[in-house]
Structures are given as C-alpha cells and as structure tokens.
Amino acid sequence: MRIAVVVAAVAAGMSGIQNSAVAAERSDYPARPIRIIVPNAPGSTTDLLGRIIFTRMSERLGKQIVVDNRPGAGGTLGMEIASRATPDGYNLAAVAASQLTITPHTYRKIGYDPLRDFLPVGLFVTAQTALCVNANLAAKTVREFIDLAKAKPGQLNMASAGVGSTSHLGSVMFATLAGISANHVPYKGGGPSIASVAQGEAQWTVPPLSAAMPQVRAGRMRCLATGGDRRSPVTPELPTIAESGVPGFRYYGWNGVVAPRATPRPIIVKFNRVMSEVLGAAEVRKLFFDLGEEPVRGSPEDFGKLIREDYERMGKLVKLAGIRPE
Numbered sequence: 001m002r003i004a005v006v007v008a009a010v011a012a013g014m015s016g017i018q019n020s021a022v023a024a025e026r027s028d029y030p031a032r033p034i035r036i037i038v039p040n041a042p043g044s045t046t047d048l049l050g051r052i053i054f055t056r057m058s059e060r061l062g063k064q065i066v067v068d069n070r071p072g073a074g075g076t077l078g079m080e081i082a083s084r085a086t087p088d089g090y091n092l093a094a095v096a097a098s099q100l101t102i103t104p105h106t107y108r109k110i111g112y113d114p115l116r117d118f119l120p121v122g123l124f125v126t127a128q129t130a131l132c133v134n135a136n137l138a139a140k141t142v143r144e145f146i147d148l149a150k151a152k153p154g155q156l157n158m159a160s161a162g163v164g165s166t167s168h169l170g171s172v173m174f175a176t177l178a179g180i181s182a183n184h185v186p187y188k189g190g191g192p193s194i195a196s197v198a199q200g201e202a203q204w205t206v207p208p209l210s211a212a213m214p215q216v217r218a219g220r221m222r223c224l225a226t227g228g229d230r231r232s233p234v235t236p237e238l239p240t241i242a243e244s245g246v247p248g249f250r251y252y253g254w255n256g257v258v259a260p261r262a263t264p265r266p267i268i269v270k271f272n273r274v275m276s277e278v279l280g281a282a283e284v285r286k287l288f289f290d291l292g293e294e295p296v297r298g299s300p301e302d303f304g305k306l307i308r309e310d311y312e313r314m315g316k317l318v319k320l321a322g323i324r325p326e
Helices: 002-027 045-061 073-083 097-101 142-151 166-178 190-199 209-217 265-279 282-290 300-320
Strands: 034-038 065-069 091-096 118-128 130-134 157-160 183-186 221-226 252-260
Touching: 034 045, 034 073, 045 065, 045 091, 045 118, 045 252, 045 265, 045 282, 073 091, 073 097, 073 252, 091 097, 097 252, 097 300, 118 209, 118 265, 118 300, 130 142, 130 190, 130 209, 142 166, 142 221, 157 166, 157 190, 166 183, 166 300, 190 209, 190 221, 209 221, 252 265, 265 282, 265 300
Parallel strands: 034 065, 034 091, 157 183
Antiparallel strands: 091 252, 118 252, 130 221
C-alpha cells in the first residue's frame, strides 16, 4: 500500500513538473512566426486593418506575424482551413462578422461550425453601417425618408451588394422596423451598389459607413444616420437610426481574431493583451478613424458573447429576408 502511495505521489510530482514546463513554454510564446489566415483577398477591409495591427504586434512580440490570404467561396474556404489548423497558437484567423454570423445561414453546407470550431481571441474593429440616400433625394432625416418611402411605395429602389450581403440584411431590417416597402436591387459587390445610389439608379442603401464616405465627401450621397447602439466617433454629428425614430435598430459589422478550438488559453490571453495594447496606441486609432473604422478592445469573453448574439440575430434576419441557403 505504501509503495502505491509513493508511486502516486511521484506521478503527481512528475505531472506537476510537466504542467509547469508547459506553462513555461507558453510564457515564451511566440517562439516562431505566427500565421494569420485571412479568408479575404489582399486589400479587403479585414486584410487592410489586420495588417495595421499585426505589423505592430510583431514588433512587440519579437516574432513575425505572417498574413495568409485564403479568399474564395464567400470566405468559407479560408475559414475551413483555419478550423482544421493545428491549435497551437501559431495558426489564427482574422475574420469578418459575416463569415461567422451570416454565411452559416445562407450557405447550405460549409466545412466548419462557427460556434464549435473556433475560440474567440479578440475583437479589433467595429464597422458602423449607415442609412444612405442619393444626394438629390428630398429627405434630410430618417423621419423624412420614411415619410417619403410611404408616400411612394415601391418607387424607391434599395441597393445592396448582393443577396445575403451586409447591406441587404441591414436594409431589410430597416424597412421592416420602419414599416416601408423594400424594392430590392442586388448588385455584384459593395462598390457597384454604392455607385448606383450615388448615380441615382437606386435611391437608398444601408452599407458600411466607411464604404459610403468617399461618395458622401464627393457630394453624391448623404448619410442620414448610423446603425450602432451609440453614435459613431467617426461621424458624431450623425444620430443613430434607433434614436431617429426606429427603435430596436442595431446593425453593424466587426472584425476580430479567432483560434482553432483547443488552442491553449494562456496563448489566447497573451495574444489578446498585446493586440489590445496596439489598439490603444494613438497612431493606430488615428489610422482607423481616418479609414472610417472604430478600433475596439475587449476580452475574449466579450467577443464570444458578441459572436453568439449576432449568430442568432442574423439567423432570424436571413429568414425574414426570405433567403434560402444555397
């Protein structure tokens, strides 16, 4: 019996030593370059903003962070690759909200489970949406636009970047809550849809605020309100859609970093901490604001809560829009 006790004690001691060794190894993270999979093309919002952060994180961590662009199939290709990557902290993914909260509801089959296959690491930007109209439209406020749309049912074209896109679902949400008809005209991408409103082919849309700003500055479009639950520091003069007479409207995009499931917790915490430090730098905040984006810092738990909530909300909205998975 005493021998068994001694053996158990020795085993426990060895286990403690091994656990301490693992903890020590993780405290030295990273020991080699980190790969960040971006399921979008170079130059996309996720890619551009991510590189601003990751370049500066590399300097702080003392190891290179390599961006690995894997576009295709609406981002599902890169997400599938990320879900199957080794969960060692050297394989992470920078994602857009749509890839975790919209695409799973609009694609019949994807190679990953957005809630099961990833662990949240941290949010790094909030992308406000905005109700934007053609500059010549006789509506200067949200209330005036709603009254105009009700007076001309079916006559105001609603542009979107395509069926199931951020602008499509945001516009459907607005039309539903505002009680107006939505004459949907899908375009092949965000650029063409915004150009259509600027040129007067369509009269309104709910795109990402940053995407609309060039046309707004050129005087061809006018944004009436933003879609967040608070005013955007990028355009503090604009009210929110909710405070403009459409209570309950909250719709915005975001970008963040996730890790394959089973990635060690200490690694996630360290990556989140360093990313938060970079996002707090005045230089980085200015770069983001100049691009019309809002840098955001928060815990992995905060990010996980946002993913789960938006996944449920987007599922309901996809059904409301009558979109069938393809």
